[in-house]
Amino acid sequence: MAKPQSKTEKKIDNNIRLALTDVCEQVLGRLQGFEWLTHQANYTNFPASLLVTCVFDTEENLQAAITTGEAEQLKKQIQMKLLKIGVKFKALNQQVVFDSEEACELHSEGSWARRLEARKGRSVLKNRPS
Numbered sequence: 001m002a003k004p005q006s007k008t009e010k011k012i013d014n015n016i017r018l019a020l021t022d023v024c025e026q027v028l029g030r031l032q033g034f035e036w037l038t039h040q041a042n043y044t045n046f047p048a049s050l051l052v053t054c055v056f057d058t059e060e061n062l063q064a065a066i067t068t069g070e071a072e073q074l075k076k077q078i079q080m081k082l083l084k085i086g087v088k089f090k091a092l093n094q095q096v097v098f099d100s101e102e103a104c105e106l107h108s109e110g111s112w113a114r115r116l117e118a119r120k121g122r123s124v125l126k127n128r129p130s
Contacts, residue, residue, distance in 0.1 A: 005043070006043075009043040009046075012043070012046070012087070013041070013043075015085045015087075016039055016041070016050075016082065016085070016087060017039070019081045019082055019084070019085050019087075020037055020038075020039055020052065020078065020081070020082075022081060023037070023074075023077055023078055023081050024036060024037050026077070027074060027077070031065060031070055031074065032061050032064065032065070033056040033057045033058060033060075033061025033062065033064070033065065034054070034055075034056055034061075034065070034074075035055050035056060035057055035101065036055050037052060037053060037054045037055060037078075038052070038053050038055075038116070039051065039052045039053070040053075040116060040119065047087055047088060047089065047090060048090045050087065050089065050095055051095055051097065051119060052078055052095060052096045052097070053097050053098075053099055053116065053119075054071075054074060054078075054096065054097070054098050054099070055098075055099050055100065055101060055104075056098065056099070056100045056101070057100065057101050057102070058100055058101070058102045059100050059102050059103060061100070062098055062099075062100045065098075066098070071098055074096075075092055075093070075096045078096055079092055079096070099115070
């Protein structure tokens with residue numbers, strides 16, 4: 001995804017990073033198998049292009065989080081934290097996604113850069129000029 005270029009884009013990106021770091025720290029150790037999260041955005045189509053990827057260690061732990069509703073709670077926690085900094089998702093279920101280290105190893109030879117790059121350009125809605 002495009003790197004933030006302007007001062008405004010850099011500030012938004014930094015605020016997102018700080019908010020997501022806070023969520024990550026709150027969830028680590030509390031949610032079985034959760035390891036980290038990251039975000040991507042194309043600031044020419046923001047916030048529709050914002051994509052948050054939450055990573056678990058194994059598919060089994062990821063599926064357990066989905067089954068118990070913990071994954072949904074994590075989505076809501078991310079949503080609330082970003083709302084506090086003025087970032088509103090266009091389609092939460094499409095913009096906060098889950099993945100696992102296990103799946104990355106199996107399908108992307110362990111390369112998160114390649115795996116995340118495959119999602120480049122993904123956005124839920126195109127902004128339309130007024």
